[in-house]
Amino acid sequence: MTPRLLLLTLLMLPVWANAQPNFRSNTPNDTLVSPKLLPENRVQLRIYAPKASDVTVSGDFPSGFPNQKLTKEPTGVWSLVLGPLSPNVYTYDFTVDGVKTFDPKNPKFKESQNGISNIFELAGKDTDYLAVKNVPHGRVESVWYPSSSLGITRRMHVYTPPGYATLKEKLPVLYLLHGGGDNDASWTTVGKANFILDNLLAEGKIRPMVVVMPAGHVPGTALAMGAGPEQDPFAKDLLTDIIPFVEKNYSVSSQREHRALAGLSMGGIQTMNIALWNPEKFSYVLPLSTGYFPPVLSELEAKYAQVLKNPQINNWKLFWIAMGGDKDIAYQNNKNTMALFDKYGIKYRYTEVPGGHTYLAWRNNLYQFAPLLFQQ
Template sequence: MLNRYLFALLATLLSGSIAQAQQFPGRTPTPNDTLVSPRILPDNRLTISIYAPKASEVTLMGDLLPTYTPVKLVKDEKGVWTHTLGPLAPNVYTYDLNVDGVKTFDPKNAKFKESQNGISNIVEVPGKETAYLAVKNVPHGRVESVWYYSSSLSDTRRMHIYTPPGYDQLKEALPVLYLLHGGGDNDASWTTVGRANFILDNLLAEGKMKPMIVVMPAGHVPGKGPAMGAGPDQDPFAKDFLSDIIPYVEKNYRVSAKREHRALAGLSMGGIQTMNIALFNPDKFSYVLPLSTGYFPPVLEELEKKYTSVLKNPKINQWKLFWIAMGGEKDIAYQNNKNTMALFDKYGIKYKYIEVPGGHTFLAWRDNLYTFAPLLFR
C-alpha cells in the first residue's frame, strides 16, 4: 500500500515537472551566466564588468577612482562592458555603474551600501591595512534595526543600535556613542560601508576600547533637505535627537544618563548636527567629535551675530575631548573647517585636530572611528 502511494506521488511530481518544462522552455545561455564582477586580480587591480548588450555607454563612479571622475567601460563583442583599475590599496570601496544615463546596481555583486536615495555597491580589497575592519573570529556585537515614534516630528523613524558582545550578561550601565551619518547617507551607512560594528568588535577583542552602545540615527527628516545652518532650531533632527532619541535609548537600553558617559560624533552633515547640538547643549556631552565638516561662511557670520553667548559658554571647555578630524586637503569641507576652527580659536574654544588621507569619504571616516573610539570614556 505504501509503495503504491509513493509511486503515485512520484508520478504526479514528474508529470508536473514535464508540464512546467514544456511551458517554460530552456532559455538561451548568455555571457551573464558566468560573469564575475567585481574581480580582484593578484596585483590588487580591480575589474568591474556588466552584461548590457543593448547599452550605448556605461560609466563607473566611486571612491575607488583617484579623482572621483567617472570613467567609461569598454564593450566587447559579447555585450560585456569592462573596466580594470588600480592597483588599489587594501580598503573597502564603494562604486556605482551608470548605464545610458541610469544609475545601475552591479547585479553580480551582492554587497551594498544603503543610502538615502538608493544603494551602491561595495567591494573590499583585502590586505593587512584592512585588518582593523575585517570580519574576524572574535566575539561579535549585535546590530539592531530599531523603529521608534518621534513625537517632535510626528513620524515613526528608524535607527541602528550596536550593542557590544556579552551585552545581555552585563549588569552595569554602559556609556553611549551617538554616531551620525552625512548628507545622502542614512542610519544604515555606518554599519554597511562604515563597517562600524566590525571595527568596534576588533577593538574590544584587542582590549583597546571600553564597551559601549553605539546609536546611529537617521539624520534626514521628512520633507527637509540637509540642515547646515547655525544652531539646533534650524534642524528638526536636533529636536528629534534631544526629545525622542536620547530618551528612547535611555529607557530601552542599559545605559548611563550621565554627561560623562555620552559622546556625540558625526560626519559632514552629521558633523554640523554634532556641533549644533553639542555647542548649544554643552552640559549633555563630554566627548564631541565632528568629522569632515565645517560651517559655511554665512553661518559663521550668523554664529557671531546671534550666538556669541553660546561660543563664550565655559562649559564647552569642560568637555573631556573636542576632537576634529578632516580627510586632508582633498576633503571638500577642508576650507569650511579651517574657517570654523579659526572661529573657535577666536573665542578660546579648545580642541584637538587630526588629518588623515581619504578626502570626504568613508576611507577617512572608518579610520577616524578606529582612532577615536579608544579615546572615549577613559
C-alpha cells in the same frame, strides 16, 4: 489502460506541457564575475548590457569621480580594470545609458538615503582593523521608535557589544551620525563600524559601549547646514526622542560623562549644532570632515556669540575635530570654523588622515577616536 483513465490522461496533457520550464539560451551573464580581484591589487568591474551604448562607473576609488568609461566587449559585457589600489573598502555605481544601475553580480552594498551602491573590499595590512575576524561579535539591530517631535515613526540602527545581555553595568553611549545623502544603515554597511568596534574590544583597546546610529535626514527638509539646532528638526528628535528612547530601552548610563556625539559632514554640522547649544549633555564631541560655510559663520557670530562663550564647552573631556586631509571638500570651511573657535577660546584637538571626504577617512577616524572615549 481503461477508457476513462486514457481520457483523463489526454485532458491533462496541456497542463503538463504548460508546467514545463521555459528554457533559454545561455549568455555571458551566466558565468560573469564582478568585481573580480586581479593580481597586484587590481580590480575588474564588469556588467552584461548588450543593448547599452554607454556604461560608466563612479566611486570613492582613485579617479572615481565624476566617472570612468567601461569598454564594451563583443560578447556584450562592459568592463574596466581599476588599480593598483591600496587595500580598503570601496563603493561604486554603474551608470548604463544614463541610469544608475546596481551591479547584479555583487550582493555587497551600501544603503543610503536615495538608494544603494555596490561595495568591494581589498584586504591588506592597512585594513586589518576593520576585517571580519574570529573574535566575539556584537549585535546590530534595526530599531523603530516613535518621534513625538516629528510626529512619525522612524528607524535607527543600534550596536550592542558582545556579551551585552549578561553585562551588569550600565554602558556609555556613542551617538554616531552619518553625512548628507546617507542614512542610518551607512555606518554599518560601508562604515564597518561594528567590525571596527568588535576588533578594538577584542584587543582591549576600548570600553564596551552602545552605539546609536540615527537617521539624520528629516522628511521635507533640506540638508542641515545652518547655525544652531532650530534650523534642523533632527536636533530636537535626538534630544527629546532618541536619547530618552535609548535610555529607557537599553542598559545605558544617562550621565553626561557617558555620552558621546560624533558625526561626519552634514552629521558633523549636526554634532556641533546639538553639542554647542547643549554642552551640558555630552562629554565627548567629535565632528568629522565638516565646517560651517562662511555665511553661516557670520550668522553664528552675529546671533549666537553667547553660545560660543559658554564655559561649559571647555568642560568637555574631548572635543576632537578630524579632516580627510587637504583633499577633503570641507577643508577650508573647517579651517574657518576652527579659527572662530580659536577666537572664542574654545579648546579642541585636531587630526588629519588620508581619504578626503569619504569613508576611507571616516572608518579611520572611528578607529582612532573610539579608544579615547569613556576612559576617564
